[in-house]
Amino acid sequence: MAVRGSAFGPVEPTATDRWLWRAAVAGTLVAGLVLLRHERWEVVMASGPFLFKSLGISWLLTLAAIGIGLPAGILLALLRTGGPTPLKQIAVGVIEVVRATPQLMVIFWVFFAMPALTGHKVPAWTAAIISLSLIAASYLAEVMRAGILSVPRIQIESGLATGMTRTQILSSIVLPQALRNMVPALIATLIMMFKITSLIYVVGITDFFRAVILINNREFEPIALYTTLAVGYFVCCWVLSLLVRWLDPKYVLAH
C-alpha cells in the first residue's frame, strides 16, 4: 500500500522507515495478543462454526441487497437523470429520503409497514432483504447517476446525430461506460452495505453481530467475543477497501 503523501507533496520513505513501520505494526499486534492472552478464547473457538455461519448470513444479506438494489438503483438513476417529471420527482424523493433517514429507521419502517400494507405479518427475512435492498438501491442510484453524468454529453449527441434511438444510446453508449466508471464505487457500496447488515439483528436475524450478542448473553465473555467481532468486520471490509484502492487510488470512501 502506497502512502499517499500530504498537501506538501509525496513522502518518499527510506528502507529504514519501512522496516520501522513493519516493526511497529508487529509490535502492536504482539502487544495486543499478550494483553488478551488470559481471555477465554475457547469460548470463541467452540462457537467457531456458528460464527462462520452467521458471517456467511451477513454476506448473504449484503449480496442479496446489492443484487436487488443494483437493478433498482439503475432504474432510479435513469428516472432521476432523464425520466418524465412526476416519475423523476418520485425517484428523487425515494433516494433523498432513504439516504437522510437512519438505516435502523428504514429497517423498522419496512418491518412495520409491511403488515400495515399487506395485512398480515411478514417473515423477518423478507423485511430484512427489502429494507437492505431499499438502502442499497438509493445509494447505488447516486453512484449510478454520477456514472451516467461522467459520460461526456457529446457522445450522446453524436449518437442522436447518427440516428440511434434513446434506448440504443443508453444500452450501447451510456450504460457500458457508466458501469465501468462505477466499479470502485460499487465495491465501496458493498463495504457500506456489509457494515449496515450489523443493524439487521433488530428484526431477529442471526447475522454475525447477533451471533456474538447471543454467545455473549450465555457465556458473558465480552472482551474475547467483541474483539472477535471487531476483527471479523475489519478483515472483511479492509480486504474490499484494498481492492477499491487498487482499482482507483484516488477514491475517497465516504460511508
Next chain:
Amino acid sequence: MRWTVIWDYREALWSGLQLTVEITLLSIAGALLLGVLIGCLRQVPGYFLGRAVMAYVEVIRNIPSVVKVFFLYFVVGLDALPAAVIGLSLHQSGYISDVLDAGFRSIPREQSEAAWACGHNRLQIFVFVLLPQVWAIVLPALASQLIEIVKNSAAAMLLGIKELTFQTQNIDVETFRGFEAATVVTLIYLGLALGIAGIMTMLERRIEWR
C-alpha cells in the same frame, strides 16, 4: 391506521427528540474536533506519522459504528450515553479526516510553493495559506458527514438509550402502531438532516462573501 397515537405519545417523542439532538450535538463536537485534528495531522510530511494516522483511519473506517459503540459499552465498560457519543465521534472522525485531507489536496500545489519561495515555513503555509481556504472547500462534504452522525445516532437505542428510534419501537410494542410512528419519526429525522444542511449552506454563503 390511527394517527392519533402520535399525539398520545407526543411527550415520549419529544423527550426522544431531545436525546437524539443531545447525542448528535455531542458527537458532532467530538467528531469535528478529532476529525479535523487527524485531517491536519495527515498533512504533516513524515512517513511514520502518515502511516500511523492512516492505520487509525483504516481501523475506524472498516468497523461498523454499532460494533464500536458495543465495544465501548461491553469491553471498555463505559455507560450507555458516553459509549454512544464516543463511539459515534470516533466513527465519523475517520471520514471527516478524509474529507479534510481531500480538501487540502485540492488546493493547487503552486500556492504552497509560492509561499515557500517567499520564505514562509511549513507551519506558516499551513496556517495562513491552506487552512483559510480549506473550510470553503470541505463544507458541502462536511454537511453530509454531519448528517451521517444524525443517522448513526439511532444506534444508541441498541444500548437502551430512549431516543427517537427507541420511542418508535416502544410505540409499536405498546400499541402495534409502529408504521405510523416510524413514518412520523422518519419525517423528524428528515427535518434534522434538512436543518443541518441549511445551517451548512448558510455557513458556506458567509465564507464565500468574506
